[in-house]
Amino acid sequence: MFQENLIVGSNENVTGDYYLMHLEIGEREEETAIASAAKPGQFVQVRVHEGTAPLLRRPFTFYKARKRFFEILYKISGEGTRALCRYNKGERVDVVGPLGNGFTLVPDVDEHLLVAGGSGLASMYLLSRMCGRSPAKTVLLLGAQNKDDVPMRRSVAQDFDGLAIPIQVWTNDGSLGNTGFVTKALEKILQDAAKMRFAVYASGPIGMLRKVAELTTPFGIPTQISLEQHIACGLGVCEGCVVKTKDDSGSGYAYRKVCSDGPVFDPAIFEGYWDEIVEP
Ligand SMILES: Cc1cc2nc3c(=O)[nH]c(=O)nc-3n(C[C@H](O)[C@H](O)[C@H](O)COP(=O)(O)OP(=O)(O)OC[C@H]3O[C@@H](n4cnc5c(N)ncnc54)[C@H](O)[C@@H]3O)c2cc1C
Ligand code: FES
Known part of the structure; x- marks a missing residue:
């Protein structure tokens, strides 16, 4: 873990309430230690204001990370x-x-299915690149309330175009792409190709993550979900981000810290405890 004072290279509106911030190292330095160590699904704690309000840093996942810079896509x-x-x-x-534990690449599968809801798209670019290193196909399913909540515009759209992966967009009101919940697309893919070996990776609202888990975990499909909860210290110290889960034996329960045990988890540990997870 590192602390760096980075320069804003750009901070542009992508669409609606979505912004893309590019943070880079000064000209004389070679790399940002943070970006160089970043993995898909990990996050940074950003001091969003020079003064005291708001006091707490805010967590954002890495959208893009290279040696000299990284980017966050935020709503x-x-x-x-x-x-x-x-x-x-x-x-x-x-x-x-x-900070935290990110996504890990599942080996020996035919297809990586990435499911994102709204700002959950933020972790999908780095993740898609990681999946692209395996011989398996990568497909992105992107869901949102409506077209204004789909941050797939401008440089973000260009980034994903460059990956050349199939992308399906689903909006609840049908204002962009297909109509309905994005999990409907996941359900159909899993049903239509029951013999294929899938790995599923998801980031988005709790309701979406719960539905993803219901569609995958009973069938033994390897699944990883990224959970967003209120984060305070971000370092595993204050216990402000704990969620109730199954314990390691599976017979009792345990509290796990989203910031340091997660934010990426195997959703099987939430079975029986989904109702206790509150949307932040
Ligand atoms: C590990 C992690 C990674 C994240 N990555 C991203 C990202 O890449 N892009 C992005 O847009 N957002 C991301 N979030 C959510 C983001 O941190 C919050 O939206 C942000 O902290 C809200 O701060 P605020 O001061 O603007 O809102 P606040 O004034 O604190 O709250 C305003 C509203 O936002 C909700 N909110 C607050 N914290 C969260 C949270 N942690 N998750 C969801 N909603 C929240 C509040 O309940 C409230 O409704 C991430 C959250 C976590 C835990
Ligand atoms: S935010 Fe402090 S332990 Fe997670």
């Missing part, structure tokens, strides 16, 4: 993200990371 949802979108090119931002 304005409150005070912290509103402060973040006001940063201009050339200003500095204090960042801590990489």
Whole structure:
């Protein structure tokens, strides 16, 4: 884990409430330690304001990471993200990371199915690149409430075009792509090709993650979900982010920290405890 004071290279509106922030190292330095160590699904804690309000850093997953920079794709949802979108090119931002446990590539499968809901798209670019290193096909299923909640525009759309993977867009109101929940697409793919070996990776709202788990875990399909909860320290110290899960024996329960045990988990541990997870 590193702490760096990075330079804002750009901080652009992608669409609606979505912004893409590019954070880079100064000209004289070779690399950002944070970006160089970043893995898909891990996150950074960003100091969103120079002053004391908001006091707590805010967590964002790595959208893109190279040697000299990384990017975060974020949605304005409150005070912290509103402060973040006001940063201009050339200003500095204090960042801590990489934090948490990210996604791991599942070997020996025919297809990697990536399921994202709204801002859950943020972790899918790095993840798609990781999956692209395996011989298996990668497919992205992207769901949102409506077209304004689909951040697949401008440079984000260009990034995904460059990956050349099949992408299905689903909106609840049908204003873009197919109509309905994105999990409907997942269900159909899993049913139509029951003999194929899939690995499923998901990031998005709790309801979507729960449905993904219902479609995969009873059938032994390897699945990883990225959980978003309120994060305080981000370091596994304060226990402000705990969620109730099955314990390792499977017969009792245990509290796990989203920031340090996760944010990526095997959803099987939430069986029987989904109702206790609160959407942040
Ligand atoms: C590990 C992790 C990675 C994340 N990565 C991203 C990302 O890449 N892009 C992105 O847009 N968002 C991401 N989030 C969510 C993001 O951190 C929150 O939206 C942000 O902290 C809200 O801060 P705020 O001050 O703007 O909102 P607040 O004023 O704190 O809250 C405003 C609203 O946002 C909700 N909210 C607060 N915290 C969270 C949270 N952790 N998750 C979801 N909703 C929240 C609140 O319940 C409230 O409804 C991530 C969260 C976690 C835990
Ligand atoms: S936020 Fe402090 S332990 Fe997770």
